[in-house]
Amino acid sequence: DVKVTQSSRYLVKRTGEKVFLECVQDMDHENMFWYRQDPGLGLRLIYFSYDVKMKEKGDIPEGYSVSREKKERFSLILESASTNQTSMYLCASTSGSSYGYTFGSGTRLTVV
Amino acid sequence: GQQLNQSPQSMFIQEGEDVSMNCTSSSIFNTWLWYKQDPGEGPVLLIALYKAGELTSNGRLTAQFGITRKDSFLNISASIPSDVGIYFCAGPTFQGAQKLVFGQGTRLTINP
Numbered sequence: 001d002v003k004v005t006q007s008s009r010y011l012v013k014r015t016g017e018k019v020f021l022e023c024v025q026d027m028d029h030e031n032m033f034w035y036r037q038d039p040g041l042g043l044r045l046i047y048f049s050y051d052v053k054m055k056e057k058g059d060i061p062e063g064y065s066v067s068r069e070k071k072e073r074f075s076l077i078l079e080s081a082s083t084n085q086t087s088m089y090l091c092a093s094t095s096g097s098s099y100g101y102t103f104g105s106g107t108r109l110t111v112v
Numbered sequence: 113g114q115q116l117n118q119s120p121q122s123m124f125i126q127e128g129e130d131v132s133m134n135c136t137s138s139s140i141f142n143t144w145l146w147y148k149q150d151p152g153e154g155p156v157l158l159i160a161l162y163k164a165g166e167l168t169s170n171g172r173l174t175a176q177f178g179i180t181r182k183d184s185f186l187n188i189s190a191s192i193p194s195d196v197g198i199y200f201c202a203g204p205t206f207q208g209a210q211k212l213v214f215g216q217g218t219r220l221t222i223n224p
Binding site: 004031033035040041042043044045048050058090092094095096097098099100101103104105106 | 143157160216
C-alpha cells in the first residue's frame with residue numbers, strides 16, 4: 001500500500017528549540033509539499049520541492065526551512081520554534097503530472 | 113494571490129440528509145478537486161473535475177465544475193456517519209509544479 005509517512009503524530013517542543021519534522025514517501029514521487037493546517041484557515045503551503053535538492057517557498061515560509069537530500073524524504077525545519085507555530089503539519093507528495101496528492105497523517109506540534 | 117472561499121464553514125445535519133457545499137474564487141481555474149479529511153488523518157482525494165460544466169459522481173458524492181470556472185459544488189446524498197470530516201476544495205496555482213491552493217474547509221458533523 002503506497003503511503004506518505006510522517007515521523008511523529010504528536011510533538012511538544014519548547015520555545016526556541018530547533019525542530020525537525022520528517023516525511024518519507026514510497027511512491028517515487030517527484031513533488032513533495034509541506035502544509036500547515038489551522039482552524040478556519042484551511043491548508044497553507046509552507047514549502048515545496050519538485051526534485052532532489054530543489055525547493056521553493058510557498059505562501060508562509062517565514063520561520064521555516066526544508067531539506068530534500070533524497071527523493072523519498074522531505075524534511076521541515078523550524079529554526080527556532082515559537083508559540084505561533086503550534087499547528088497541524090501535513091506532508092504530501094504527487095507525481096509530476098497529477099494533482100492527486102497523497103497526504104501523511106499529520107504531525108500535531110505544540111510549542112510551549 | 114489565488115484564494116478559494118468555501119461555504120458553509122460548518123454543517124450539523126441528521127443522518128440521512130443530503131448535503132451541499134460550494135467553493136468560489138475570483139480567479140478562473142482549469143481544474144477543481146475535492147478532498148476529504150477524516151478525523152486524525154490527512155486529506156484524501158474524492159473527485160477531480162477538468163472541464164467547465166462537468167458533473168462527476170463517486171458513489172453518493174457528486175461534484176460539479178461551474179460554467180464560469182470560478183466555482184465548484186459538492187453534494188452528498190443520504191449522509192451516513194462515516195461522512196463526518198472536513199471537506200476541502202482545491203485548485204492548481206499559476207506557479208506550476210502541481211502546486212494546489214486549498215479552501216478553508218467545510219466541517220461536517222452528523223447526528224445519528
